Amino acid sequence: MRRTLVLLLAAGLLAAAPAGAASAQAPGCEVASGVLSWGFKESFRAYIDGSIANGEWTVADGATYDTPTFAFPAEKGRVDPRDPNGSVSFAGSVRFTGHGGILDTTVANPVLVVRPDGTGILLLDVSGPTMEGDEVTVTEAEFLDVDLTGQNLTPVDGVITIDAAPTTLTEDGAVAFPNYEAGSEFDPLTVTLDVGDCDLTGQPIGTDTVADGGIPPYVFYIGAGAVGLGLIAGALIWRRRR
Ligand code: HEM
Incomplete structure (x- = not known):
């Protein structure tokens, strides 16, 4: 008897699960692929490979370098272009070395947040280490303010493009990389994000809002809830009768 009740409850929960999972999905477009192209800071690169630091940089974990920009491939993210917001994470790291190894800074895993x-x-x-010799290790620090003024985040042929958006170092960025003051200009960001055939006319993927003529998600909720309650009630009545 107890086993039957457990099975019935599990069936009710399973019926409710898909609707809950679908509506937990944030609105917007899933990023299928993309690239963040960024030179970090032109004067820093010149300093590193010039006669003062006598250094170099190496890319890893998916990042590449083609003068004058590093490219970081998109890993995952969602962007809602109708009311622009979202975030996309990119893979890759760049290690700058110089001064015979005293300078050894790695920047990695950029995340663009709109x-x-x-x-x-x-x-x-x-x-x-900083120039003062202090060791810095920060993860997902708010490094740069990105000026998106004038950028059109509407996809063209399935691709959102941010073209050379100006950037400046934030307060947190100046703590993570203290040789520059907050507000210092860094290199501009160019980003392409492939969102495939995500419908931008009002239907976010994830089916949490409804296109004309569609079935609203709360219908699934109510249906799944009713099925679950029915199963529980049925099981209880059956148990009493026995
Ligand atoms: C032996 C140790 C170091 C020496 C002698 C040294 C020397 C210098 C010098 C002379 C400059 C001025 C360059 C110019 O104006 O063209 C400079 C700039 C700079 N140094 Fe160092 N440095 C050392 C270590 C470091 C370390 C560990 C870092 C950490 C990242 C660092 C980061 C910087 C930065 C960000 C600049 C500004 C580059 C720019 O013009 O954009 N340095 N350093």
């Missing part, structure tokens, strides 16, 4: 107010921010992992 805030609901339309402004952008780039998060970055930064690690290595």
Whole structure:
């Protein structure tokens, strides 16, 4: 008897699960692929491979370098272009070395966040000694403010393009990389995000809102809830009768 009740309850929960999972999905477009192209900071690159630091940089974990920009492939993310907001994470790291190994800074795993107010921010992992010799290790630090003014985040042929958005170092960025003051200009960001055939006319993927003529998600909720309650009630009545 107890086993039957457990099975019935499990069946009710399973019936409710798909609707809950679908509606937990944030609205917007899933990023299928993409690239963040960014030179970090032109003057820093010149300093590193010039006669002062006598250094170099090496890319890893998916990042590539083609003068004058590093490219980081998109890993995952969602962007809602109708009311621009979302975030996309990119893979890859760049290790800058110089001064015979005293300078050894790695920047990695950029995440581009588009805030609901339309402004952008780039998060970055930064690690290595500062010029003063202090060791810094930060993860997903709010590194750069990204000026998205004038950028059109509507996909064209399935691709959202952010073209050379100007960037400046944030307060947190200046803590992570203290040789520059907050507000210092860094290199602009160019980003392409492939969102496939995500419908931008009002239907976010994930089916949490409804296109004309569709079935609203709450119908699934109510249906699944009713089925679950029915099963429980049935099981209880059956148990009493026995
Ligand atoms: C032996 C140790 C070091 C020496 C002698 C040294 C020397 C210098 C010098 C002379 C400059 C001025 C370059 C110019 O104006 O063109 C400079 C700039 C700079 N150094 Fe160092 N440095 C050392 C270590 C470090 C370390 C560990 C870091 C950490 C990341 C660092 C980061 C920087 C940065 C960000 C700049 C500004 C580059 C720019 O013009 O954009 N340095 N350093």
